[in-house]
Amino acid sequence: MPLFxxxxxxxxxxxxxACIIAGRLAQADPSLKILIIEAGSHSFNLHHHVQPAxxxxxxxRGQAVSHHKSVPxxxxxxxxxxxxxxxxxxxxxxxxxxxxxxxxxxxxxxxEKLGNTGWGAKSLIPLAKKAESYQIPTNRPAMHGFTGPIKISHGGRHTNIGEEFLETAGQYDKDRKSSTSADTSDFHAVNVYGPWHKYIDSSTGKRSDTAHHFLYSLKNFNVDPNESKHNVHVxxxxxxxxxxxxxxxxxxxxYVAREDTDKESGSEPQVAYASRLVVLSSGAFGSPAILERSGIGSAQRLADAGIRQFVDLPGVGENYNDHNLCMIPFLAAEDSDCLDDIFSGDEEIIKPHLKEWQEQGSGLLAHNSVDAGIKLRPTPDNIKELGPSFKQTWEDFYAGAPDKPMAAMCVTAGDFSNSAPAGTKTFGIIFYTAYPQAIGSTHIGSATDPWAPLTFEPNFLDNPADLAVLRWCYKHCRELARRMKSFRGEVSAGHPKFSSVSNAKTVPCEGVKHADSPASGPVSIDAPKIVYSEEDDRAIDDYIKATVGTTWHSLGTCAMKPRAAGGVVDPRLNVHGVExxxxxxxxxxxxxxxxxTNSxxxxxxxxxxxxIAEDLGISRNFKNIARTNLNGNRME
Ligand SMILES: Cc1cc2nc3c(=O)[nH]c(=O)nc-3n(C[C@H](O)[C@H](O)[C@H](O)COP(=O)(O)OP(=O)(O)OC[C@H]3O[C@@H](n4cnc5c(N)ncnc54)[C@H](O)[C@@H]3O)c2cc1C
Known part of the structure; x- marks a missing residue:
């Protein structure tokens, strides 16, 4: 079927x-003609998408991602x-x-309290359940969905690194709970160390993404619109x-092609018409940029870019949020279950993992390296340790919100900070600020070229409270890591540069391959905590400033708020000021x-x-939707 x-x-x-919207709408009303225009390529059954590790x-390798570089x-x-x-x-x-x-x-x-009726937990938790098939045994079925398209499992196997993390945390951190059966994603859990599950289908070992489970699974869908017998075209x-x-x-x-991707059509603009609705679903970077190029945004920003203003919405591109992340590498014992060899990308090394994945859908290729973690909320003692720069944030934001963590922390079976010596087994501890206080912005760099770099100011660590949280997390993760059975040392290149006489200096492991010597093994659970001097704290801060990065959780740049409050869309997701x-x-x-943020x-x-279905008057078909996809992928 050619394009309409x-x-x-x-x-x-x-x-x-976008894949959820298109897939659900097509299922609810197969006569709807839907077009998706996507900047990237198809991901259908490509091994680097479907093989989790x-x-x-x-x-x-830069496949299938856009990189947004911030201003210094x-x-x-x-x-x-x-x-x-x-x-x-x-x-x-x-x-x-x-x-x-x-x-x-x-x-x-x-x-919802901002005026977004229908967007509170009571309305949204049922939708989270509708989207998922939770494949993990649970004694709390009310918190999860079991018939949705997106599969949640623990992946292809359990790693001993994840198990040790939970065991160590249970013995060391007496202020918090640790359990191998805890449900850390029940919309309430905080200060509970427990398993972290994965968007991986346990029956196939494949990634469970929205492209494969909402779009490619549509009956008669074809990635080539000219071959498709379906009304959804991409x-x-x-x-x-x-x-x-x-x-x-x-x-x-x-829309345009990039000159280097399509020699025939070049970058000549083309137009796609929509008789009933245009939906921007280009993410936290793409959607505000399209609005600005359409003349919707702040007068000053548009004037700077040479664009005539069509609608005055100063909130477009503002309110950029992410989480600020650090990855701390440790050397692991030789018998650790780690993904370092798979991460290396060497196909010879990957071969046996691939065989297991192909034959049984299991093993470390059906894994993401993350088996366990916690959302951390500070105790009264921790609040003192966090110091004066966190005090006001605690009082203003956290004190009255008992389910809000200040950070998330998880263990990775394998290090991807890239600072460990090649050929070694490693594990990492990753932590990120749950609610960074510093907020940023993203705006267009060109009035006409959608491939041009953006003017991006995430403002990471502009608020010292964010640095205080990461400093505390570094110290905490180090205490956990050096007590884990598989601990064999600290990869100094991935840690702060403490002075050689500091009490806090790292346990060296440079030049040591599989450092299974007792001297570099773990400390006992009741070993004294490392005491940090002010100079050590400065070294930690310098390290964090030099390495902190994104958690890939960009959001907020077309905020759903009243127009007068800087909002861009209303609670029905309509852009203020247009139809x-x-x-x-x-x-x-x-x-x-x-x-x-995937959830x-x-x-x-x-x-x-x-x-959208309500707006189009097709609400009557909803009831059928949640019942499909019990096991399979294909939505009829
Ligand atoms: C590397 C990485 C790791 C992550 N890890 C996790 C994780 O482990 N767990 C988790 O819960 N979340 C994770 N996230 C976050 C989560 O995946 C995202 O928050 C979520 O996918 C965002 O969904 P979205 O629909 O808003 O945007 P996206 O899924 O980013 O979709 C936007 C789409 O619009 C396209 N686009 C942009 N501009 C244009 C344009 N002008 N024209 C046409 N198309 C355009 C883009 O190519 C993109 O495909 C991760 C994200 C990344 C990038």
């Missing part, structure tokens, strides 16, 4: 949220940070680390430049969430589908 002249709905961006390929920052000693986002059909869900983690219920309630490797309006009503979008134009992706999130993208996708 006009579609009912045109989606700009084919990422995580290959996820670093996308980041390291004083708070980071003049450094820029680079924030990748998904660029392929399936977006972030097809390239991410597959960590399954849901936020505290109060985060969604906070959205055009890849094209970027939407701007929205086309007739008076105040969105009627389509203009027939919605934004549906994580850019609409008005306030940050204390969790990895929230799933919720936004499910909610956006309901709103």
């Amino acid at each position: 002249n006009t579609y009912d709905i045109v989606l700009a961006g084919g990422g995580t949220v 290959r996820y670093l390929n996308s980041l390291v 920052s004083d708070a980071l000693g003049g450094r820029s940070v680079c924030v990748p986002s998904g660029r392929c059909v399936g977006g972030g869900s097809a390239v991410n680390f597959m960590i399954y983690n849901r936020p505290p219920a109060s985060d969604y309630d906070d959205w 055009i890849t490797d094209r970027r939407v430049v701007k929205v086309i309006f007739e008076n105040n009503r969105a009627i389509g979008v203009e 027939n134009l919605k934004v549906a992706d994580l850019s609409i999130v008005p306030l940050n969430v204390a969790a990895n 929230t993208a799933l919720v936004v996708g499910e909610k956006a589908f309901l709103l």
Whole structure:
């Protein structure tokens, strides 16, 4: 079936949220003509997407991601940070680390308190359940869904690194609970060490993303629109430049190829028309940029870019949120279950893992290295340790919100900070701030070229409270790591540069291959904690400023808030001031969430589908939808 002249709905961006919207709508009303225009390529059955442990390929080799480089920052000693986002059909869900983690219920309630009726936990938790098939035995079925398209499992095997982390934490950290059966993603758990599950289908060992489970699974869908017998069409490797309006009503979008991706059509703009709705689903970087190129944004920003203002919405591109992340590497015992060899990308080494994955859907290739973690909320003693720069934040933000953590921390069986000596076994501890107090912005760098770099200011660590949390987490993770049975030393290149006479100096492991000597083994559980001097604290701060990075959780840049409060969309996701134009992706999130963000993208996708279906008058078909996909992938 060739492309239609006009579609009912045109989606700009084919990422995580867009695939849910398109798949659900097509299922609810197969006669709907839906077009997705996606900047990246198809991800269908490609091994670097579907084989979970290959996820670093996308980041390291630049496949299927866009890199957004920030302006240099004083708070980071003049450094820029680079924030990748998904660029392929399936977006972030097809390239991410597959960590399954849901936020505290109060985060969604906070959205509703801003005037967003229908966006509180009571409305959204059922949608989170609808999206998922939880494949883990649970005695709390009320918290999870069991018939949705997205599969959640523990992956292809349990690693001893994950088990040791939980065991050590249970013995060492008496202020918190640790349990191998804890449900850390029940929208409430805080200060509980427990298993962290994965967006991996236990029956196949494959990544569970929205492209494969909402879009490619549609009956008769074909990645080539000319071959497709389906009404959902996807055009890849094209970027939407701007929205086309007739008076105040969105009627389509203009899009271009990158010159180097399509020699035939070059970068000549083309137009796709939508008779009923245009939906921007280009993520936290893409959607505000399309609005700005369409003349929707702050007067000053648009004037600077030489664009005539069409609608005054100063909030476009503001309210950039992420989480600030550090990865700390440790040397592991030789018998540790680590993914270092798979991360190396050497196909000879990967062969036996691949065989197990192909034959049984199990093993370390069906894994993301992350088996266990915790959302950390400080105790009264910790609050003192966090010092004066955190005090006000505690009082203003955390004290009255008992389900909100200040940070998340997890163990990785294998280190991907790239600072360990080659050929060694390693584990890492990753931690990130749950609600960074510093907020940033992203704006267009060109009025016409959607491939041009953005002017991106994430403002990481501009608020000293954020640095205090990361400093405390570094100390805490080190105490946990050096008590784990598999601990064999600290990879100094990935730690602060303490002075050689400091009490806090790292346990060396340089030049040691599989350092299984007792001298470099763990300390006892009741060993005294490392005492840090002020100079040591400065070394930690310098290290964090030099290395802190993104958690790949960009959101908030087209915030769902009242127009007068700097909002960009209303609670039905309609862009303020125009008609027939919605934004549906994580850019609409008005306030940050204390969790990895794919779970929230799933919720936004499910909610956006309901709103659009209501607008189109096809609500009557909803009831059939939750019952499908019990086991399989294909949605009839
Ligand atoms: C490397 C990485 C690791 C992550 N790890 C995890 C994890 O382990 N667990 C977790 O819960 N979350 C994780 N996340 C976050 C999570 O995946 C994202 O928050 C989520 O996928 C965002 O969904 P979205 O629909 O808002 O945007 P996206 O999924 O990013 O979709 C936006 C799409 O729009 C396209 N686009 C952009 N501009 C244009 C344009 N002008 N025209 C056409 N198309 C355009 C992009 O190519 C992209 O495909 C990770 C993200 C990344 C990038």
